[in-house]
Amino acid sequence: MNDSLKHLGKRRQLIELLRTKGISDETVLEAMLKIPRHLFLNSSFEDFAYEDKAFPIAAGQTISQPYTVAFQSQLLQVKPEEKILEIGTGSGYQTAVLCAMGAKVYSVERQVDLFKQTSLLLPKLNIRPKHLSFGDGYKGLPTFAPFDKIIVTAGAPVVPNALLSQLKIGGRLVIPVGVNDQIMTLYIRQTELRFEKHEFGNFRFVPLLENKS
DSSP: OOOOHHHHHHHHHHHHHHHHTTOOOHHHHHHHHHSOGGGGSOGGGGGGTTSSOOEEOGGGOEEOOHHHHHHHHHHHTOOTTOEEEEEOOTTSHHHHHHHHTTOEEEEEEOOHHHHHHHHHHHHHTTOOOSEEEESOGGGOOGGGOOEEEEEEOSBBSSOOHHHHHTEEEEEEEEEEEOSSSEEEEEEEEOSSSOEEEEEEEEEOOOBOOOOOO
């Protein structure tokens, strides 16, 4: 798996672009500088891997544009050793970024082809999330709850109650909410029953699919 100086140079250019777009969390930027995004894409996209664009991957899904990955990661405010639940493993790129930030990542994917593909890819890149799971992201991972942070990488028409319930007090849930376009939404759990809500503008994701066990 080739990660050349040319690739690194393109990553540096991407990081500088993300800075101009308002990404200021150095932990996020350092992690994205480390992770070879081109290895998470079909080889036909390799020359474009460090453009700030989404690309198709298997099973009708996409790899999010780097700005979106950076924006969601920055909203999470990741600290080393935190338990983070990721809903939508996809290509594994966001998983890899969170791992590079020092998080203990538990990730759920409901497309079996993507789950198998990513389960093979990540170890080859020496990226080791705590747990990869094939299943229904709406249900979260109650066995491993509670989580310090939760990130959803698909558009949810509503916020799943199961995810809110699996968040620690003081924890942060970052989720795009909506049907066609989504509003990036942050929930901070204040108490058992109270959540603080913040909205951060429109994004577009593939839909969060339900009822896969």
